[in-house]
Amino acid sequence: MKKTLTALAIMFTFIACEKTVENKDFKTAYIDTSKMMEESIESKDIEAKYKDKAKVMGGQLDAEVARWKSEAASYQKDAQANGQAWAQQKGAELQKREQQLNYAQEGMLRQLQQESGVEMDSLVKTYKKVIKDYGKEKGFDYIYGTGEANSVLYAKEHYDITKEIVKMVNDKYKTSDKKDDKKDEKLDVKPDEKK
Template sequence: MKKTVILFALAISILSCNKTTETKEFKTAYIDTSKLMEESTEAKDIEAKFKDKSKVMGNQLEAEVTRWKSEAANFQKNAQANGQAWAQQKGAELQKREQELSYAQEGMLRQLQQESGTELDSLVSNYKKVIKDFGKEKGYDYIYGTGEPASILYAKDSYDITKDIIKIVNDKYKSTAKKEDTASEKK
């Protein structure tokens, strides 16, 4: 009987505590992170920069591959005329160059991935800061992200602040670019 009275008193005290606590609604929003990266000027500039760099590096490598193919074609023409010893030596040289070209291509891809990854990581870090500042300024309790690794499966469109953030990061990037242009003109 004592246990029942104690449990009953405990239940009443918990219920009365719940009634006195204030229920607060949270101000929330979300950002489509894929759209942010697609539509931000800075992200587009980074993508274009590495596309151009890839093209230049690829052209250099392509010239080497073309030379190698030419040598391989000449090798096949001259193999019988120059004898087996020459063919084995030249074949080994061509195989070695082919392997070097393959390593060069892998190295180029690795370098491009590393450099672009570093710049994109920095960009994402800057965007997180912008979003955090925006959230504080506008009084948000939570700002969620959607995109490829979707963390929100549904939200009302009215909670979407992606356009606001894109405008802020693009304006910030434009003002930074103008400052850099002005500084380089003074030099």
């Protein structure tokens, strides 16, 4: 029995050593996904697009808020002059409009988050495919992601391929952007008129 256990132990040790040798041939790398998204031109463009959209939508809402504030200020002045019944009715109206403005603001934020979330999710899927294709092309066995969702606790810096991937996605985005501009020129459409 001892001889069998010893033989099994030796066999498992041999197999483990063999696996260790095989593991030395693995080609691995990692990408700082947070840094990739920060440095990606397309990601920056999406962010800028929704900041601009928020300013436009917020500007419309700001005008409504300014009107409400003006009415609230005059309400306080006129409350004593017009009596308690008028003050209660006008106060209820102002309170209702304030709630509507709050709901409108929350709705606007939800809409912007949802729309930008859809675009960013699509971008992440695209980047995952780019990374997968890059890994296959370069012969990697594993490419890990670091950043906000850490899946690598330590890696030597020479395994970091973030810059290469960022350059690749930015070049690809710039090329596709130029293609879109050429299509617009062929159609005699100005960039501002694109949908």
